[in-house]
Amino acid sequence: FHPHTAKMWSCMKNFFTYETTKSVVVKSWTIGIINRIVQLIIISYFIGWVFIWEKAYQVRDTAIESSVMTKVKGFGNYNNRVMDVADYVTPTQGGSVFCIITKMITTENQVQGYCPETEKYNCTKDSDCTKYRHRPGGYGIFTGNCVPFKTNISMCEIKGWCPAEIDTIKTEPMNDVENFTIFIKNSIRFPTFNYTKGNFLPSITNEYIKTCNFNKEKDIYCPIFKVGDILKNAEQNFTQLADMGGVIGIMISWMCDLDKSDDECKPLYSFTRLDAMSQQNNVSPGYNFRFAKYYKMENGTDYRTLVKAFAIRFDVIVNGNAGKFNMIPTIINMVAAFTSVGVGTVLCDIILLNFLKGAEQYKAKKFEEVSDNPLDIQSNGLYHSQLSLRHTHFKSSDSGAFSIDHFS
Numbered sequence: 585f586h587p588h589t590a591k592m593w594s595c596m597k598n599f600f601t602y603e604t605t606k607s608v609v610v611k612s613w614t615i616g617i618i619n620r621i622v623q624l625i626i627i628s629y630f631i632g633w634v635f636i637w638e639k640a641y642q643v644r645d646t647a648i649e650s651s652v653m654t655k656v657k658g659f660g661n662y663n664n665r666v667m668d669v670a671d672y673v674t675p676t677q678g679g680s681v682f683c684i685i686t687k688m689i690t691t692e693n694q695v696q697g698y699c700p701e702t703e704k705y706n707c708t709k710d711s712d713c714t715k716y717r718h719r720p721g722g723y724g725i726f727t728g729n730c731v732p733f734k735t736n737i738s739m740c741e742i743k744g745w746c747p748a749e750i751d752t753i754k755t756e757p758m759n760d761v762e763n764f765t766i767f768i769k770n771s772i773r774f775p776t777f778n779y780t781k782g783n784f785l786p787s788i789t790n791e792y793i794k795t796c797n798f799n800k801e802k803d804i805y806c807p808i809f810k811v812g813d814i815l816k817n818a819e820q821n822f823t824q825l826a827d828m829g830g831v832i833g834i835m836i837s838w839m840c841d842l843d844k845s846d847d848e849c850k851p852l853y854s855f856t857r858l859d860a861m862s863q864q865n866n867v868s869p870g871y872n873f874r875f876a877k878y879y880k881m882e883n884g885t886d887y888r889t890l891v892k893a894f895a896i897r898f899d900v901i902v903n904g905n906a907g908k909f910n911m912i913p914t915i916i917n918m919v920a921a922f923t924s925v926g927v928g929t930v931l932c933d934i935i936l937l938n939f940l941k942g943a944e945q946y947k948a949k950k951f952e953e954v955s956d957n958p959l960d961i962q963s964n965g966l967y968h969s970q971l972s973l974r975h976t977h978f979k980s981s982d983s984g985a986f987s988i989d990h991f992s
Contacts, residue, residue: 623925634921641910645907648772648904648906654679672684672685681897690891691748694747700748701741702722705722705739707730765811781840829895829897831857832896832898836852838851
């Protein structure tokens, strides 16, 4: 053959080859123990973690649909006035986010007009205020004039709601808030399984709701939560929170295994402070907001009462997921488990081929070239053919397994 023709012929022979598996039994304590330990670890992982803990045999639904309705009850005494729900709860819709006002700074009888600013805009003459002209101040738009504020004190004038608010007045919070109760009605649905549930037991009665209070240990199905208990579970001090305001999260978790009885699918409540950042710095600490109540005089002039409210805001947050047995993920994870057991074989092969004594003998048994041309058996220099080493005739019942004995 021409050299190029011979090279092409060699490439064709190498391409048209077939590989088949061959079993080699290695009788070695070291590699045998490593193999069984690796297999045991893999099997334990799949049985313990994947199937038992993670429940990989289930289809899971995390797209929980939820509705929350809330209602606050209680009466408080604030500045010699009895406050009811309409006075201290905002907004009034009874949704998943609501505020209970604990402290208020009120500025009454404000009308549109001109008045001195009440913040740090002191002046002695108009030229001190002209640089602020047409700019927004704390409570209105500057006119550029310097007007008297108090005795021997003048401030820059603003146009807006007058008199301007003074929010540095010290007031005491309404301590009765600690005894107020919050009623929470939560309904959920997992659309994948069309499964619905609520945080009420089917056996719940009006008498039970009137007398019960939620307790993590004794009464987990009571939908009535005392504000003081919520803050205690969130590890918050009521006095500090009522003074500056804050945001408290009420988490309702629904972790349901639908392969078990319906009673096992129940809500788990947890409480935490969501605005922890506002506790750690002095800029805008706590939680407060402003709102106004508007009125009209007999002559048609509008006037209002401005309220700066410090409040505890409650956010009811619902999350959860449900799982139910399904054949498809079960089969997929079982196949993954059986396939992963083969990792032990790969690891043992690496150790045998490179690190144990007798590695060459193992290579000679594991890798073998067999040709259908009898002449190739004699000329093969890489590994001796097992056919030429074995003098007995093959029988149809031979398994093709060879044994290498390393036991002492």
